Amino acid sequence: MSKPTPISGFPEWAPPQRMIEQYVLDRIRRTFELYGFAPLETRAVEPLDQLLRKGETSKEVYLISRLQEEGPAATGEGTLGLHFDLTVPFARYVLENAGRLQFPFRRYQIQKVWRGERPQEGRYREFLQADIDIVDRDTLAPHHEAEIPLVIGDALAGLPIGNSDGGLPITIQVNNRKLLEGFYRGVGLTDPVAALRAVDKLDKIGPDRVTALLAETAGATDAQAKACLALAEIAAPDPSFADAVRALGVTDPLLDEGLAELVAVLENAVAHAPGLCVADLRIARGLDYYTGTVYETQLRGYERFGSISSGGRYDNLASDANARFPGVGISIGVTRLLGLLFGAEALTVSRSVPTCVLVALASEERRPESNRIADALRRRGIPTEVSPSAAKFGKQIRYAERRGIPYVWFPGADGVGDEVKDIRSGDQVAAAPDVWQPPTVDLWPTVG
Amino acid sequence: MSKPTPISGFPEWAPPQRMIEQYVLDRIRRTFELYGFAPLETRAVEPLDQLLRKGETSKEVYLISRLQEEGPAATGEGTLGLHFDLTVPFARYVLENAGRLQFPFRRYQIQKVWRGERPQEGRYREFLQADIDIVDRDTLAPHHEAEIPLVIGDALAGLPIGNSDGGLPITIQVNNRKLLEGFYRGVGLTDPVAALRAVDKLDKIGPDRVTALLAETAGATDAQAKACLALAEIAAPDPSFADAVRALGVTDPLLDEGLAELVAVLENAVAHAPGLCVADLRIARGLDYYTGTVYETQLRGYERFGSISSGGRYDNLASDANARFPGVGISIGVTRLLGLLFGAEALTVSRSVPTCVLVALASEERRPESNRIADALRRRGIPTEVSPSAAKFGKQIRYAERRGIPYVWFPGADGVGDEVKDIRSGDQVAAAPDVWQPPTVDLWPTVG
Numbered sequence: 001m002s003k004p005t006p007i008s009g010f011p012e013w014a015p016p017q018r019m020i021e022q023y024v025l026d027r028i029r030r031t032f033e034l035y036g037f038a039p040l041e042t043r044a045v046e047p048l049d050q051l052l053r054k055g056e057t058s059k060e061v062y063l064i065s066r067l068q069e070e071g072p073a074a075t076g077e078g079t080l081g082l083h084f085d086l087t088v089p090f091a092r093y094v095l096e097n098a099g100r101l102q103f104p105f106r107r108y109q110i111q112k113v114w115r116g117e118r119p120q121e122g123r124y125r126e127f128l129q130a131d132i133d134i135v136d137r138d139t140l141a142p143h144h145e146a147e148i149p150l151v152i153g154d155a156l157a158g159l160p161i162g163n164s165d166g167g168l169p170i171t172i173q174v175n176n177r178k179l180l181e182g183f184y185r186g187v188g189l190t191d192p193v194a195a196l197r198a199v200d201k202l203d204k205i206g207p208d209r210v211t212a213l214l215a216e217t218a219g220a221t222d223a224q225a226k227a228c229l230a231l232a233e234i235a236a237p238d239p240s241f242a243d244a245v246r247a248l249g250v251t252d253p254l255l256d257e258g259l260a261e262l263v264a265v266l267e268n269a270v271a272h273a274p275g276l277c278v279a280d281l282r283i284a285r286g287l288d289y290y291t292g293t294v295y296e297t298q299l300r301g302y303e304r305f306g307s308i309s310s311g312g313r314y315d316n317l318a319s320d321a322n323a324r325f326p327g328v329g330i331s332i333g334v335t336r337l338l339g340l341l342f343g344a345e346a347l348t349v350s351r352s353v354p355t356c357v358l359v360a361l362a363s364e365e366r367r368p369e370s371n372r373i374a375d376a377l378r379r380r381g382i383p384t385e386v387s388p389s390a391a392k393f394g395k396q397i398r399y400a401e402r403r404g405i406p407y408v409w410f411p412g413a414d415g416v417g418d419e420v421k422d423i424r425s426g427d428q429v430a431a432a433p434d435v436w437q438p439p440t441v442d443l444w445p446t447v448g
Numbered sequence: 449m450s451k452p453t454p455i456s457g458f459p460e461w462a463p464p465q466r467m468i469e470q471y472v473l474d475r476i477r478r479t480f481e482l483y484g485f486a487p488l489e490t491r492a493v494e495p496l497d498q499l500l501r502k503g504e505t506s507k508e509v510y511l512i513s514r515l516q517e518e519g520p521a522a523t524g525e526g527t528l529g530l531h532f533d534l535t536v537p538f539a540r541y542v543l544e545n546a547g548r549l550q551f552p553f554r555r556y557q558i559q560k561v562w563r564g565e566r567p568q569e570g571r572y573r574e575f576l577q578a579d580i581d582i583v584d585r586d587t588l589a590p591h592h593e594a595e596i597p598l599v600i601g602d603a604l605a606g607l608p609i610g611n612s613d614g615g616l617p618i619t620i621q622v623n624n625r626k627l628l629e630g631f632y633r634g635v636g637l638t639d640p641v642a643a644l645r646a647v648d649k650l651d652k653i654g655p656d657r658v659t660a661l662l663a664e665t666a667g668a669t670d671a672q673a674k675a676c677l678a679l680a681e682i683a684a685p686d687p688s689f690a691d692a693v694r695a696l697g698v699t700d701p702l703l704d705e706g707l708a709e710l711v712a713v714l715e716n717a718v719a720h721a722p723g724l725c726v727a728d729l730r731i732a733r734g735l736d737y738y739t740g741t742v743y744e745t746q747l748r749g750y751e752r753f754g755s756i757s758s759g760g761r762y763d764n765l766a767s768d769a770n771a772r773f774p775g776v777g778i779s780i781g782v783t784r785l786l787g788l789l790f791g792a793e794a795l796t797v798s799r800s801v802p803t804c805v806l807v808a809l810a811s812e813e814r815r816p817e818s819n820r821i822a823d824a825l826r827r828r829g830i831p832t833e834v835s836p837s838a839a840k841f842g843k844q845i846r847y848a849e850r851r852g853i854p855y856v857w858f859p860g861a862d863g864v865g866d867e868v869k870d871i872r873s874g875d876q877v878a879a880a881p882d883v884w885q886p887p888t889v890d891l892w893p894t895v896g
Contacts, residue, residue, distance in 0.1 A: 003543060003544065003768060004495075004498065004540045004543055004544040005544065006544070007491065007493065007495075007528070010491035010492075010493060011491075012489070012490055012491055012541065013489070014545070014548065015486035015487060015488055015555060016486075018486075018487040018488055018489060019486070019487055022487055033802035033831055033892075034802075034826045034829070034830075034831050034832065035826070035831075035832075035833065036801055036802055036803035036831055036832065036833035037802070038463035038464075038466075038467070038800065038801045038802060039463060039466040039467055039470055040463050040466055041460070041461070041466060042460055043455065043458035043459075043460055043574055044458075044492075044560060044562070044574060045455065045458060045574070047452075047455075048515075050452065060514075060515075061514075061515040062512045062513065062514060062515070063512065063513050063514075063515055064510045064511065064512050064530065064562075064564075065510065065511050065513065066508075066509075066510060066511075066564035067496075067508075067509040067510070067511055067529065067564065080455070081515065082512065092452045093460065095451060095452055096451065096452045096453065096454070097462075100462065102800070102850050102851055104836050106801070106833070107463060112492060114492070114512075116512075116514035116515065126491055126492055126493070136836070141836060141837060143812075143815060144836075154826075268816075268819070271816055271819070271820075272819065272820075272823060320451060352486065352550070353484055353486045353554070354481035354482075354484055354485070354486060355484035364591075367591060368716075368719060371716070371719070371720065372719075372720075375720060378482045378483070378602075381482070382482075383481055383482050383483075383484055384482065384483075384484065385483065385484035385554070388552050388584070388589060388592075389589060402550050403550055444481075
């Protein structure tokens with residue numbers, strides 16, 4: 001066969017990068033669990049009609065079909081597609097299992113998703129997301145919207161990335177859909193969703209073209225467009241943003257509700273994680289289904305690459321004729337985050353294999369002896385390999401060196417006891433497999 | 449929308465089951481790493497020609513296509529399908545990245561795979577596998593074949609399943625393709641692969657029909673068929689099986705080679721994990737690509753459900769015109785294993801959420817105080833939630849009870865300090881969030 005090649009948009013990390021990814025995922029998972037989120041995985045496929053409920057991304061769905069059947073419709077359950085996010089499957093899961101769940105239901109979900117986009121630079125077609133959501137039955141208290149960014153702050157805070165001053169590596173930008181819609185209504189616009197979509201393009205096309213778009217799609221006068229742009233310029237790391245909004249002189253009951261909710265999010269953020277959140281009134285999120293607080297997240301130093309963690313409150317995603325399950329959630333784009341950090345070589349791992357000790361082999365006949373030593377070390381939680389061959393010791397040491405394995409163990413013979421060599425320093429000391437312990441920093445690979 | 453329903457063959461575990469699955473996966477992963485296997489994930493899709501290299505399963509491949517393109521061929525990289533195992537993608541990965549890998553290369557890989565089978569009872573179409581493989585360049589020393597079953601034994605040994613006597617929960621059945629092929633040649637059969645396929649059906653169709661099949665497909669005489677069946681009946685938990693083979697009086701150089709290799713596997717197993725392995729000469733494995741040791745694994749008490757972990761040595765899977773990368777590996781069918789254990793209610797988890805402590809809420813106004821207590825507990829690694837509402841304390845305690853959360857924390861007020869209640873015993877004691885520690889057994893959910 002010919003040499004295989006990569007497929008655009010389907011990244012494959014090398015083992016050392018995968019070790020870093022696991023380290024990041026372990027931290028994320030542990031943080032989610034510290035906040036009481038329960039784990040869930042949903043199947044990779046959903047019926048196509050479920051996937052298309054979120055309109056905009058329909059062109060990105062991958063359909064699946066059995067090789068020996070005709071066309072994608074023949075799977076027996078109607079057409080199936082791969083999920084393109086974890087929110088739509090979760091909403092389906094909640095509706096399907098509502099009778100068996102305890103509400104409010106807090107769950108996290110860390111899985112691959114797929115988007116059938118045309119291949120282009122920096123776009124992934126397969127990528128890993130880490131989501132948390134809280135849904136309740138009938139009503140969801142707004143304090144949950146204030147809790148979500150703190151979880152993300154904690155999950156990513158300890159990563160050895162971002163500011164060299166040890167500060168937070170991320171900024172979470174927060175806004176509120178009610179605030180935006182209420183404001184647009186308050187200035188007299190009758191299609192606030194069209195206005196929201198126009199303002200959402202501010203970063204991409206600039207204020208002049210947004211003004212034109214507001215006139216064209218939302219029927220905005222110059223004064224109305226000016227007010228919308230003035231709102232979009234407000235940003236503050238604390239509840240003071242509310243004064244700036246009120247200074248614009250617009251009043252509307254929905255605006256007041258949104259303002260109160262966003263103030264509560266900022267108050268909570270200032271109390272628990274100063275500097276983590278910024279109220280940024282230009283953030284709108286493209287998706288139709290958000291109805292309250294919305295979140296985007298900048299990785300400091302990588303702002304130009306866009307948000308690495310986004311989400312918001314949705315009141316109508318998990319609803320049917322009988323019940324309504326409003327929710328709030330956020331998704332960390334793990335592959336996107338790691339892609340940025342790997343590209344900048346911002347994260348490294350101390351070795352390319354888990355192995356801490358390589359047990360050397362004097363001769364193939366003496367392999368059982370080396371195996372016994374490895375057994376004893378592993379039983380004590382020390383990752384250990386036995387040398388694959390009884391080559392000269394110099395060659396065995398190079399086997400360890402090439403992988404970053406820090407210790408080589410030499411089984412004793414002829415009245416001489418076992419010895420272990422730190423191949424970085426060259427220090428070699430007597431050791432017994434049932435008592436020797438490496439320094440904690442050497443036991444497992446470390447990420448820095 | 450109408451209430452969604454499950455899709456046959458795509459299991460979704462409830463959160464408590466997912467907690468058990470994560471516990472099992474964490475144990476498997478740690479064991480793999482203790483043996484020095486490095487982590488790898490490959491993309492979910494492979495070019496169709498790669499997937500069809502393993503003939504037999506071609507009918508099970510799921511193809512993917514973009515919703516708005518015509519037919520599966522239009523993805524830009526030829527037809528893509530979802531991988532149906534982790535061995536074929538790994539072989540492709542090794543060929544693609546050979547220049548960047550250190551050999552022998554030990555990797556583990558824990559991922560979902562998909563098989564487009566027709567829906568039927570007990571068949572999964574999406575399931576999780578946990579694989580280890582060792583590949584080397586040009587030649588692979590046979591001692592690696594003896595190491596593989598010990599890793600699986602360790603990975604599954606500690607699970608609280610199987611024998612109530614604390615014995616090993618699994619038996620790994622081992623055989624060797626060279627032994628079988630050499631024996632069939634030695635009795636004069638010219639198509640040993642046909643003979644192997646016939647004998648592989650012994651458990652399903654019985655000795656009489658295997659005899660007929662041997663005659664029909666491999667041209668075996670009655671005496672030859674009898675010899676093949678006599679070989680298939682040999683089984684022993686130690687190297688003594690070799691005497692039984694030799695007693696059949698067949699000689700062949702390939703048989704001798706296979707015997708020596710299988711004896712070495714059994715010797716190693718007896719030395720390191722007595723009772724784990726059985727040489728069982730009826731095990732053949734259906735797949736064409738195995739060329740040496742083969743493995744199947746029975747979960748004790750669930751033997752009728754078939755193997756939960758299978759694999760073997762393959763010499764020609766990862767090879768191209770320039771290089772050859774012989775390998776040996778084994779795959780744990782995690783979904784299959786858990787499906788059996790969940791069906792028998794053989795594994796339970798101590799609560800349905802990670803949360804150890806629920807911080808009660810005297811009034812919504814005092815939420816910041818409860819949040820601060822939760823913060824302090826989480827910083828000390830104690831999974832904590834704050835009550836979702838300031839309902840009566842009885843109702844807040846029931847919130848904890850329904851989820852199995854063992855502790856409810858009552859913030860102090862009016863000169864009375866904080867107290868924490870073990871809601872199982874009713875004991876309530878004074879506590880401070882920066883020093884109180886739950887018993888270790890309560891800190892995280894436990895699986896038993």
